[in-house]
Amino acid sequence: MGKTHFFSELPDEQISAARARILEAALALFHEKGFARTTVRDIAAQAGILSGSLFHHFATKQEILFEVMRLTTKALGRRAVAAVRGIAAPEDQLKALVLCELDAIHGEGIHASRVLVDEWRDLEPEYREHILTEREVYEEVWRQVLQGCAVRGLLKGRPPIVRQLLHGALAWTRTWFLPGEPLSLVELTDEVCALALRGEIENLSVKALT
Amino acid sequence: MGKTHFFSELPDEQISAARARILEAALALFHEKGFARTTVRDIAAQAGILSGSLFHHFATKQEILFEVMRLTTKALGRRAVAAVRGIAAPEDQLKALVLCELDAIHGEGIHASRVLVDEWRDLEPEYREHILTEREVYEEVWRQVLQGCAVRGLLKGRPPIVRQLLHGALAWTRTWFLPGEPLSLVELTDEVCALALRGEIENLSVKALT
DNA sequence: ACGCTACCCAAGCAAGCGCTTGGTTGTCAA
């Protein structure tokens, strides 16, 4: 149960220590078992308090899910902006973005895709809109990068379609990919970009086709 | 609530009328709300009986989920085998397979990806192995087709990786794609295959880049 | 010293859950 401190990536948020402990516990449990199968008693135990004490910090269990998703989405947007900053060539920006998304899925602490994708259906509709608005920061980075690739004729398809196909492909990696077995995150990134981008790729040896 | 009769695709299964009605009700509800948020009372009501009567046909709620997944997986395998039969060129086989998977997601009745993907975590571990075994029929078709593309140098990556990336991309279409807005299933199929396959694609007009 | 507030515990409520029980009906072969 390694402590994750990814909330500290968001300096413009005021989160008390107790609240942060609860959110980290909830994130870990939602990631592991999903929202529906996680009870408020689970979350409280992981945070080191009793279940009733949760409701001193959050009004409902739904609000915990919402806050976890909101902060995760916000952190994701920040990471994406930082990932492409200072990179000129659009194909290199794309590579950085793909690596950023893969790291948010397979890295420590944030577990972005798992919580944001798997638990989306459990988030009540009135909360969804707010998350979607927050997510625009992230999607806007993707739009610009893909548009940059497209106008130079590098992209093998229309940007919005490619974005959705890539997003699905990346999100799905959580079910089969383990960093280093046998590919590293960077190697997987290259493989993904090879699909999206037109142009030559290195010849594959015959034995690599297995 | 259009009746779906996709169980009739499996002639080697003996399913009573009542059992079929329950399974169809469960499939529709799992697809709509997910397993955890669907109660046995919901399923029974949709099937036109009371909740207690469900357990005359199934021992547990889990068993209903298992049976829905098992039959769905079996139907999926049959469809895949039929889809590539009689097609010689591997790139055409791939196109047929992609269309087959998209149809299983967006077509009527089967709702393959939604139930098989979204509800996988709710299926208890002892049931999973059986589903995975049944799924081998489907995956074997994919393996052979991708291998066929690879040995002719058509594939833009290693077959197992491409398979996983494609599967994620296709499964994710359930969240954003609506047939005919603006793409048809066949057009989307072409778009997907363009990513996976090396080679020329038709020039895109500038306005299509939006 | 005082009160205020933030935080937490102990106990439990009301509702909903999966599932069980006992008994009634319709069907069909003997």
Added chain:
DNA sequence: TTGACAACCAAGCGCTTGCTTGGGTAGCGT
């Protein structure tokens, strides 16, 4: 006609769930 059996209903049991209640306590400013 009768017995057997599958299908279903009516009622509810035992448990878990999210959440509430009332009270206790440590820390802090005044």
